[in-house]
Amino acid sequence: MSLNDEQIERYSRHIILKDIGVEGQEKILAGKVLILGTGGLGAPVALYLAAAGVGTLGLADPDHVELSNLQRQVIHFAPDVGKPKVVSASEKIQAINPDIQVITYQTRVFADTIAGIIKDYDFIIDGTDNFAAKFLINDACVLGAKPFSHGGILRFDGQTMTYQPGHACYRCLFGGPPPKGAVPSCSQAGILGAVAGMLGTIQAAEALRFLIGKGELLTDRLLIFNALDMKFREVTVRKNPRCPVCGKNPSIKTLVDEEPPVCDLKHQKRS
Amino acid sequence: MRGYSLPSQLEGEIRELEELIRKFKQGEVSATELKAHRVPFGVYEQREPDTYMMRIRCAAGTVSPSQLEQIARIASRHSMSDLHITTRQELQIHYIKLDDIIPLIGALKEIGLATRGGGGNTVRNIISEPDAGTDPQEIFDVSPYAVALTTRMIAENDSWNLPRKFKIAFSGSVEDKAYATLTDIGFIARTQDGKKGFRVYAAGGLGAKSAAGKLLLDFVEADQVYPVAKALKNIFWKYGNRKNKHAARSRFLWNSLGEEEFKKRFYEEYGNIRKEGFMPLAIESEAPVLEAPDLKREEAHDPEGFSRWSKRYAVEQKQKGLFSVRIPVALGFISRERAEELGRFLGPFGDDVLRMTQDQNFLLRNIPAEYLGNVYNFLTVTLPGLDRPAIYGRILSCAGASTCQLGICLSRHAARALMRSLEESGLDLDEIGPIKINISGCPNACGQHQVGDLGFFGKALRKEGHVYPAYNVLAGAVVRDGETQFAEQVGEVPAKYLPDLVKDLLEIYLSKGVRAKSFQNYIRKKGKEDLKRLCARYEKIPAFDEDKNFYFDWDAGALFSLAGRGAGECSAGLFDLIELDLKNIKDTKEKLGDKGTDPAQRGAFLAKLIFYSSRMLLITRGVEPKSEPEVFEAFSRHFIETGLVASSFKPLFDFALRKDYPALLAKDHEATTLADLIAALYASMDNSFNFQAQPSLSETRKKKTVAAAVSEKKEMPPVTVKDFRGVACPMNFVKTKVELAQLKNGELLEIWIDDGPPIENVPGSVKAEGHKIISQKKTGGYWSVVIKK
Structure with missing residues (x-):
């Protein structure tokens, strides 16, 4: 692949970077990233990856845009309320960068479909809002040997880590979903909109650095921040030999759906 | 004493600077171009981006109380920082934004002060010892000479583009408290046959290679101060080294010409100036009549403290009944508020009442004995801590x-x-x-x-x-x-x-x-x-x-490190580390050369030799790896992949890491060759850490072994030529990178770029990416730059 003049100009600020250059930008253009969830996290991830020129972006989300989403899900605008989120997001991506191929999946990911979706992508972004999906994504990526970025946000807090095959996974750290009701969801607890942007852009940077193959990813380390006091810290994560999915004697060998929490009343009513 | 007078062209020069700043903001002139004009105006950029500091010319180390008060007020309008007293008796304002530079310079001009010559290759602040005019030991008061010479020299255009900075000092006695024996021109007062005059020293200076001034004239009459200074400035202007700023101060000119030739050229200039005729300096007469301050006398409110304080800080002047008082300003920093109050307080004592000292304190003068109580009362309230022992004001630091x-x-x-x-x-x-x-x-x-x-x-x-x-x-x-x-x-x-x-x-x-x-x-x-x-x-x-x-250094939040320190004038700390490894290499080689060394240990010494050789110059690339694998990794990246060292040395690193001593013993010749090669690179390194590839090649070619090691340039590979004229920054660099990406290592690319910001920026950026600039030359209105990938 060689860059045309318009691409050279569009991506000039990447090309200038020693760690990206022409070679790195070509890798980005050839990259395929799947974004699961086009909400608070998925919105900034999709915007930055589109701007950066990631050649293929997959978007999966079953929901429609609601007025309460606009406080943080910056890829959706007021006239989009009511539209499927993947459609709204896809339109914005095309508006920013017509070079990008967008593939949309207007669906929740299920145990029997997820493996088929992720297999075509180089890197997966977890931008979902519930534990059932998070563990499903983790298990699917571990079993499918796909790198992915985990992201979680609540109130003023954010956490993220990047799984790469052979390293610690999300289950090594947390085992399984917390008991029902132990952790409130965003709609119950609230979220500072900008926190979604902070974490989403970190995830986007992980995806880009994975594609160009430079720097240290957040692999085997969990980055945690609290935006109320604006403090960041890192926790070293070790691969757990007793991990149910990636340990020595794994108990999870096929994917199963765990029941997602019923967390969004408005959405329930409509469907 | 009157201060210096501003030259008529200052206004025009300020307008020029203003225009440049405007163009810089619109992207029409480069930061480098602005810097070339800003620094001679006494405006330096601080470590923080878009933050500047400004040095105010204070001839003879003095400002009047009302000037001090005004400086503090002006500073308050444009900056948040303390005022700072420099070791050359000036006042400095820090933390200024780009937009505030011109308003500040303008406001200072209104109160008779200039920043022109505060920095750059200019005639810098002309100083005299702070107690000139009050010291009972002095021959005569030299400060009026410092002021009058300032007025004259700052009106001369050739004062602003000398090969390097040019400093002048006046001392009133052999005590040389103004360091006249350590400056580019030093005048020390003396009398001969009842006539006032000076002994003149030249070509002294402090710096990385300090030198004491050399005795130039044992005695000249006082009216010769201007022609002597002018002649020295002229020969510096004509013959000084403008190419290498690290060897440009007048002391280097003295060394390169030799004493005889330097003096010969001086006398030539001096003779010409006298022949053509010159205006002697207008020297203000000494000992102006002082009136008692229009101020109510106060008793010290704390007699015991007052007595301790006056012992520490008050000294009677040669004028009976008048006192000088030191105010210790810790490390030269004084808040704007305090400076303003000090200026206001001193107002009634007259205009000639304040000096800045070389150890960064204030020295008051002409305080009548009966008003010392007022001073004490004022200072204890405004500048607490001043009754500490005087030693606190005598610790000086940059x-x-x-x-x-x-x-x-x-x-x-x-x-x-x-x-x-x-x-x-x-x-x-x-x-x-x-x-x-x-x-x-x-x-x-x-x-x-x-x-x-x-x-x-x-x-x-x-x-x-x-x-x-x-x-x-x-x-x-x-x-x-x-x-x-x-x-x-x-x-x-x-x-x-x-x-x-x-x-x-x-x-x-x-x-x-x-x-x-x-x-x-x-x-x-x-x-x-x-x-x-x-x-x-x-x-x-x-x-x-x-x-x-x-x-950790004192009060530092991060571990001490030299990594990333700029290629500035002073990279000497880096050289300490390099020299250390050079010595390690020498010692290790000696051990290897010693017949008595146990063959079993020779392998270990070879491993060390390879380690020291690889580490020695890494600091010049801004990296400071600690462990052995990191050192070899960094060395490969910065020296082998860049083509400075042949890749055939790479296997040595594996042997060293694996402690495979038999393999190393078989390659001992390569190990010592690597050490020689690194030493040759170091010898060819210039002040900006560039290695002079060509000389080192020819030099090492003499030694066969080394020549084989350096990646030889046998025939020139084909050159791709690209015309990037008319392409603005940074797109010209981007396009250059795109072209380079298509070349193999070692291949050449010739680019054509415009004069100005392109030539100032692109080659540096290309170099920073690890490519080599083979040549750059100007042809017609543009530049041709040849790059080796």
Whole structure:
């Protein structure tokens, strides 16, 4: 692949970077990233990856845009309320960068479909809002040997880590979903909109650095921040030999759906 | 005494600078171009981007009280920082934004002050000793000469584009308190046959290669000050080295011409000036009549404190009944509010009442004895801490690594740590008497370490792979007409032990050295031995794993490191580290060459040799790896992949890492060749850390072994030519990168780019990516740059 003049100009600020250059930008253009969830996290991830020129972006989300989403899900605008989120997001991506191929999946990911979706992508972004999906994504990526970025946000807090095959996974750290009701969801607890942007852009940077193959990813380390006091810290994560999915004697060998929490009343009513 | 007068062209020059700043903001002129005009205007950029500091010319180290008050007020309008007194008796304003530069310069002009010549290759502030005109020992008051020469020289256009900075000082007696024997031109007052005149020194200066001034004229009459100074400026202008700013000060001109030729050219110029005729300086007559201040007299509200204070700080002048009073300003920083109040308070005492000193304090003068109470009462309220022993005002330091791009150690923090340590020491500090403790953060002489009774300058030392801050310790300088000699180096001390070292020495002095009558006498004789013993006592620091404190500089939040330090004038700290490895290499080679060395150990020595050779120059690339694998990795990246060293050396690293000594013994020739090659690279390195590839090639070709090792350039590969004229920054660089991406390593690319910002920026950026600039030359209105990937 060689860059045309318009691409050279569009991506000039990447090309200038020693760690990206022409070679790195070509890798980005050839990259395929799947974004699961086009909400608070998925919105900034999709915007930055589109701007950066990631050649293929997959978007999966079953929901429609609601007025309460606009406080943080910056890829959706007021006239989009009511539209499927993947459609709204896809339109914005095309508006920013017509070079990008967008593939949309207007669906929740299920145990029997997820493996088929992720297999075509180089890197997966977890931008979902519930534990059932998070563990499903983790298990699917571990079993499918796909790198992915985990992201979680609540109130003023954010956490993220990047799984790469052979390293610690999300289950090594947390085992399984917390008991029902132990952790409130965003709609119950609230979220500072900008926190979604902070974490989403970190995830986007992980995806880009994975594609160009430079720097240290957040692999085997969990980055945690609290935006109320604006403090960041890192926790070293070790691969757990007793991990149910990636340990020595794994108990999870096929994917199963765990029941997602019923967390969004408005959405329930409509469907 | 009147201040200097501003030249008529200043207004126009300010407007020019204003226009340049406007164009810079619109992207029409480069930062480099602006800098070339901004710095000679006394405006430097600080470490923080878009933040500047400004140096105000204060001839003879003086401003009037109302000027001080106004400076503080003007500063308040445009900056948040304290005022700062420099070691050349100027006032400085920090933390100025780009947009505030012109308003500030304009406002200063309104009160008769200029910043022109505050920096750059210009005639800098012309100084005289702070007690000129009041010192009973002086021959005559020299300060009017400093002022009149300033007025004359700042009106001359050739004062602003000299090969390097040019400093002039006047001392009133052989005591040489203005360091006239250490400047580009030094005048020391004397009389001969009842006539006033000067002894003239030339080509002195402090810096990385300091030199005392040379006696040029034993006596010239006072009316010859201008033609002498003008002649020296002229020959510097004509013959000084403009190519290499590191060897440009007038002391280098003296060295390159030799004494005879320098003097010959001086007399030629001097003769011409006299022949053509010149206006003598307008010297204000001495001892103006002083009126009693229009102020109500006050008794000191604390008689005991007053008596202690006046003993420490008030000195009777040669004018009976008038006193000079030192105000210790810790490290030269005074808040704008306090400066403003001080100016207002001093107003009634007249215009000639204030001097800045070289140890960064204020010196009041012409205070009638009966008003000392007023001064005391004012100062105790406005500048608390002033009744501390005088030694606190005599610790001098440069800005150090906290704000200076060149700094190695945090000298100012070390000075503060020393003050804290003295405070807690319980020593009778008043007993010590006058003392100069001068601390520089690096070998450049901004902290004037060479002229201190005790001098320190920052360096980096290494223990078990970890770098820590330290100081070279100097002692016993003499500054005096005909006797000037620099402080002698007696040892080194870890930065963390500097306060203990000084405190212990002062304790020894107070317990048994006082018989020497003065600290100066003591330190020049017995004191040096005591100091050497103390250096030995404080030589060792704990290992990194035992106590990391020693690997942090004073009040520093991060581990001490030289990585990323700029290729500035002073990279000397880096050189310490390089020299260290050079010595390691030499020692290891000696062991290898020793027939008695156990063959079993030879392999280990070879591994060490490879390690030291690989590490030695890494610091010049801004990296400081600790472990062996990291060193080899970095060396491969910075020296092998860039083509400086042939890749055939790479297997050595694996052998060394694996401790495969038999393999190393079989390759011992390569290992020593690598060491030679690194030494040759170092020898060819210039001040910006570039290796002169060509000379080193030809040089090493003489030695067959090395020649084989260097990646030889047998025939020129084909050159791709690309025309990027008319392509603005940074797209020209982007396009260059795109082209380079299509080339194989070693292939050549020729680009054509425009003059101005493109040629100023693109080659540097290309180099930063690890490519090599083979040539760049101007053809017609554009540049051709040949790059080797």
